[in-house]
Amino acid sequence: MRDAYVIGAGMTKFGELWSNSIRDMFVEAALKAIDDAGVDHIDSMYVGAMSSGLFVQQEHLGALMADYLGVVPMPATHVESACASGGVSFRQAFLEVASGASDIVLAGGVEKMTDGADVTDALATAADQEYEVYHGITFPGLYAIMARAHMQEFGTTREQLAAVAVKNHRNGSKNPNAQFRSEVTLEQVIRSTMVADPLRLLDCSPVSDGAAAVIVASEAVAKKLGKQRIRVAASAQASDTLALHSRKSLTTLNAVVAAAQKAYKMAGKKPSDIQIAEVHDCFTIAEVIVSEDLGFFEKGKGGEAAANGLTSLETGKIRVNTSGGLKSKGHPVGATGIAQIIELYEQLNGKAGARQVENARIGLAENMGGTGASCVIHILEAL
């Protein structure tokens, strides 16, 4: 495989974007990415979206977006891996460039969640419809079951979970594209409305609209444009059983562990080499478990690490979710995996503004679907 580079990025603001349609959001992000890269054409594109069929009764997003971006008859493909759709979209673009099949590929992601669909129901399609959702469990409910198991097994506390939300809101307050630019206190988190015990409203990522896109290019193209800077050092993906109950452990995400092992090997890095990480904090407990399964902290110590500031922008040994994460930046499902790549791209280029991590050179993005049945991990390195 040959090297591939991220040479451009663009996204919409995330939030409740009542006046923006799914197609306009995607095209806005794609045009920003194309302009940022300075390319005069693209060879192909991928559109990550979890469930536009349920959210806005629109499928066939590949063709729709190619049409409205004005690039037909260029090939365009919709990819779906639940909440990991964006990360998988990026991986497809990377593989297409790395394989030599194309030189310039757009990887995008989008979701329009506020057009009136039963969002709880739509999101639950990422779980097992016949053997989980049939019984009334929701997505917050499944993560709540994991949270309670983690508390029981390792003594993780309510306050430690809340520390993740407090940190991510603080980071998000510095991100102009974030849905919530307000800080929250520990007290506010642990007194917010109960959604599924022990998870409360401020443990949960919000319902969001938004789109994000990046341009992946070959070394020759990147060099020609003077953008040979952010290299994709690793791309790895793994799967696990769809149903949470089918797994041996409720507190370890095997797909994360497996994808991480592959990614570290491909990049020739170890967990302690990673300076910044965007991880899939759809719920506070998810960030805790993932930070352990990525090898940043010992199993069971993720909550304590967050509470002690080991993942914060200010005092972290590894800065986790400098963008504000899904929690504060927002979680337009299909766009999330691409937005994670964009945060790394900005940080590694030194353009993350008020949330810039000094001398950031190596970043990791972990995007997962369902209760971790899909996981895709990328490592980007600044040359």
Place this chain on the structure above:
Amino acid sequence: MITARYAREIPQRYRLEASRCAQCATVSFPPRLVCPTCKGRTFSTITLQNEGKLLSYTVVRVGSDKFSKETPFAVGIIELKDGIRITTQIADANLEKLAHGQTVRLVFRKIQEDGKAGILCYGYKAIVV
């Protein structure tokens, strides 16, 4: 829910029918066409024991539209005596007194209604014993 889709799962939801791999004896619920342990493809049908223990649980306070009138209700992951784990509601429970490791038994209950004119959907729920 179309009745054919509902009917397909009746052996599992009403009778806890599982499959045992002829090669390595791994039990799968619901039955699978490929054994997750040894990749075997021949199975016999067994009935799961209806007792187990509660591994972890939550109380759903915000449900999907279909379950919004049922909230709050408890849902847990149960490990049955055969070692099979399932997700199910815990019925008739004092929500404050649920605990890890509690012994539960599966009983036959109505699970959901398919709108005003659709079918009633049944299956298993756990009760604390």
